[in-house]
Amino acid sequence: MDALIAGMVERVDGLRERKKQATRVALAAAAVRLCLRDGVERVTVDDIAADADVSPRTFFNYFACKEEAIVDESRMRGQRLIKQLGSRPHDEAIADSLRSVMLLLVHDATPETKRWIAEIRMLHQTPSLLPYQLGSYVAMERSLAEVIADRTGTDAERDMYPRLVAGLTIAATRVALSRWLDCEGRAGAACDFVGEALDQVAPAFALPADRPAPVLAGTD
Amino acid sequence: MDALIAGMVERVDGLRERKKQATRVALAAAAVRLCLRDGVERVTVDDIAADADVSPRTFFNYFACKEEAIVDESRMRGQRLIKQLGSRPHDEAIADSLRSVMLLLVHDATPETKRWIAEIRMLHQTPSLLPYQLGSYVAMERSLAEVIADRTGTDAERDMYPRLVAGLTIAATRVALSRWLDCEGRAGAACDFVGEALDQVAPAFALPADRPAPVLAGTD
DNA sequence: ACTCTTATTGCAGATCATGCAAAGTTCTCT
DNA sequence: AGAGAACTTTGCATGATCTGCAATAAGAGT
Numbered sequence: 001m002d003a004l005i006a007g008m009v010e011r012v013d014g015l016r017e018r019k020k021q022a023t024r025v026a027l028a029a030a031a032v033r034l035c036l037r038d039g040v041e042r043v044t045v046d047d048i049a050a051d052a053d054v055s056p057r058t059f060f061n062y063f064a065c066k067e068e069a070i071v072d073e074s075r076m077r078g079q080r081l082i083k084q085l086g087s088r089p090h091d092e093a094i095a096d097s098l099r100s101v102m103l104l105l106v107h108d109a110t111p112e113t114k115r116w117i118a119e120i121r122m123l124h125q126t127p128s129l130l131p132y133q134l135g136s137y138v139a140m141e142r143s144l145a146e147v148i149a150d151r152t153g154t155d156a157e158r159d160m161y162p163r164l165v166a167g168l169t170i171a172a173t174r175v176a177l178s179r180w181l182d183c184e185g186r187a188g189a190a191c192d193f194v195g196e197a198l199d200q201v202a203p204a205f206a207l208p209a210d211r212p213a214p215v216l217a218g219t220d
Numbered sequence: 221m222d223a224l225i226a227g228m229v230e231r232v233d234g235l236r237e238r239k240k241q242a243t244r245v246a247l248a249a250a251a252v253r254l255c256l257r258d259g260v261e262r263v264t265v266d267d268i269a270a271d272a273d274v275s276p277r278t279f280f281n282y283f284a285c286k287e288e289a290i291v292d293e294s295r296m297r298g299q300r301l302i303k304q305l306g307s308r309p310h311d312e313a314i315a316d317s318l319r320s321v322m323l324l325l326v327h328d329a330t331p332e333t334k335r336w337i338a339e340i341r342m343l344h345q346t347p348s349l350l351p352y353q354l355g356s357y358v359a360m361e362r363s364l365a366e367v368i369a370d371r372t373g374t375d376a377e378r379d380m381y382p383r384l385v386a387g388l389t390i391a392a393t394r395v396a397l398s399r400w401l402d403c404e405g406r407a408g409a410a411c412d413f414v415g416e417a418l419d420q421v422a423p424a425f426a427l428p429a430d431r432p433a434p435v436l437a438g439t440d
Numbered sequence: 441a442c443t444c445t446t447a448t449t450g451c452a453g454a455t456c457a458t459g460c461a462a463a464g465t466t467c468t469c470t
Numbered sequence: 471a472g473a474g475a476a477c478t479t480t481g482c483a484t485g486a487t488c489t490g491c492a493a494t495a496a497g498a499g500t
Contacts (some may be wrong), residue, residue, distance in 0.1 A: 016446075016497050021445090045484065055449050060488060064348070128284070131351030134358065138350065162397050164417055168424070171391035175383050196428075197384055203423035204388070236466050236477075244476095262456065275480050280457060441500100448495070456487060465478065470471105 019209055024062050026052040028072035032119060035070055040126050053207050067132040067217065072131065077116060077139035083096060095202045098169050102198060105173070106190035119140070124181045141166045152207060165205055172197040244282050246272040248292035252339060255290055257402050287352040294343070297336060298360035301325065305367050314371055315422045318389050322418060325393070326410035344401045357394060361386045372427060375404065385425055392417040 030051035034043045045066050049056040064068040081101055088097040107113065123133050144166035149156035156162050176197035180190045252270035254263045269276040283289040301321055304428050308317040327333065343353050364386035368378035378383050396417035400410045 005246065014498070020447080046486085046489090057449055058447080058452090059495090061447075063489075089297045131355040135347065135351040138354065160399050160413065160416060161420070162398065164392060164420055165398060167395040168388055168421060171387040172384060175387040179380050179383060193380065197381060200384055200428065201388060201424045203426070206423070208420065215362070218385035220237040234467070238464075239466090240478080265457090266455085277480055277482090279456095281478075316484085443498100443500085445498075446496085449493085451491090451493105454487100454489080456485105457477105458484085458486100460482090461480105462482105463478105463480075465476100467476070468474090470473090 021052060023052070023058070024072070027054070027059060027062055028056065028076075029068050031066065031069040032073055036118060036122060038123070040070070040129065056194050068130055069166060071123070071132045071136045072118060073096060074116075075139060076134070077105075080141065082140065082147055083144045086150075088132040090151070094148060094165065095150070095198075095205045097196070098148075098165075098205075099198045099202075102169065102173050102194055103191050106177075108190075120177065122179060124178065137170050139169050145168065154207075158216055168204055169198070191203040229245070243272070243278070244292070245275060247282055248289050248296075251286065251289040252293055256338060256342060256389060260290070260349065267369045273391075278315050287349055290349060291343070291352045291356045294336075294339060295356040295359060297325075298356065299363065301432070302360065302363045302367055305364070306370075311373070314368060314385065317371070318385075318425075319415070319418045319422075322389065322393050322414055323411050326397075326414055328410075340397065341401060344398065357390050364389065374427075381428060388419070388421050388424055392421040 027048060031043070031048045034047055034051060045059050046056050048066065048069060049059045052059075057058070059069070064071070081104065084104065085097055085101045088100060105113075105116075109115070123129050141163070145162040146156045147164035148154075148165050149159070152162065154161045154166075173194055174194040177190065180193040227315040229366070247268060251268045252261070254267055254271060263286070264389045266276045266277050268289060269279045272279075279289070283292070301324065304324065305317055305321045308320060325333075325336075328337070343349050361383070365382040366376045368374075368385050369379070369382035372382065372385075393414055397410065400413040
């Protein structure tokens with residue numbers, strides 16, 4: 001749990017680390033801003049670097065490609081979400097905690113959510129970005145699994161349960177958002193879609209110990 | 221359903237279409253073969269094109285990048301799997317059908333499975349390929365959703381259920397295989413992992429109509 | 441102030457990826 | 471069979487992507 005917190009919290013020691021963070025954030029923000037303004041196709045790495053006031057070469061010290069930078073804000077938003085999961089009441093059922101936190105995503109009160117919607121709308125209609133978006137989801141899955149392990153008394157290394165619940169949660173949310181974007185404006189709010197998907201998947205969150213043994217017995 | 225079958229079946233009309241298929245298959249096979257032989261980093265598009273006996277320019281008529289070609293066999297394998305799902309008894313519970321078909325993946329009787337294992341082992345330890353692998357999973361999800369819709373009397377366009385079940389199935393299988401690869405040789409066979417994951421997720425496959433209303437009252 | 445460590449930058453070079461037009465095929469129709 | 475349409479392959483040119491390497495600059499610790 002210590003490593004998790006250390007990796008998540010944005011508290012940084014010295015000036016050097018703070019500048020690195022700032023550069024990374026500036027690059028990611030520039031990437032999204034330019035893509036929203038000019039369209040993903042028309043934005044080059046040079047443009048992004050110029051907008052963030054660093055050399056093009058520095059860009060590649062932070063991201064392997066343009067797409068990674070574009071998706072980085074989404075990744076950070078996921079990390080913040082997981083942090084909020086950690087601050088849910090510790091005795092709450094894990095399904096309820098996950099539901100509350102995932103619904104924060106689409107709770108369109110904050111201006112931040114507005115930007116995020118514009119962002120995922122762009123990601124949703126740009127096939128070349130899809131793989132990298134999915135990659136950031138998997139990264140989120142890993143962090144999520146650690147929190148779930150902590151909350152359910154399972155082991156993120158040895159047990160499949162936390163990884164599985166994390167994967168199912170992300171998958172359900174992803175499908176719900178995708179369907180919402182497909183029929184946007186015509187069929188209700190995003191939180192209805194996400195809520196419905198998480199209701200459907202919730203029965204799979206029962207701890208294996210509480211689940212009746214399957215017909216074909218397990219591995220241990 | 222017609223469009224699905226048409227897109228899936230590899231039956232081709234004329235010589236032209238057959239040659240195109242052959243070129244695509246040759247490129248994908250060359251990509252995997254060279255990557256397994258020399259390592260992903262050391263293989264260039266020119267190498268792949270040369271191995272498949274076409275010009276480098278032709279490569280880009282089929283794939284947008286090297287990674288897409290490497291993952292294409294995996295994508296085709298998925299399509300074949302979905303075809304097999306269509307031939308399961310039509311009155312079988314969808315959870316059982318999915319279980320049977322997904323377990324075919326890791327049923328290591330065929331020599332084809334051997335190659336596939338080598339392939340996913342490579343994908344698993346090459347972070348730069350992960351995004352494209354995930355992309356092929358999402359493509360598989362779409363086809364899978366159509367079959368599930370057909371089998372359960374739901375609508376792949378309007379209902380969330382088939383897309384969700386497809387997404388959960390893929391997610392469970394992906395997590396199981398990932399965990400198996402993480403502790404390979406130490407903790408049993410791959411089919412045990414996949415089976416356990418699918419057992420855990422199965423309760424989420426109940427049709428919404430059969431599911432009791434959630435505690436937190438719904439959205440409608 | 442001095443040194444150690446680390447980040448930034450420019451440059452060279454390889455690879456990636458796309459548009460375009462010419463050349464080579466398969467297909468269709470008579 | 472043969473003419474022309476439709477499509478695929480290919481080479482070329484060009485811009486973008488990405489990686490090492492070495493020099494410079496800047497923060498951290500003493």
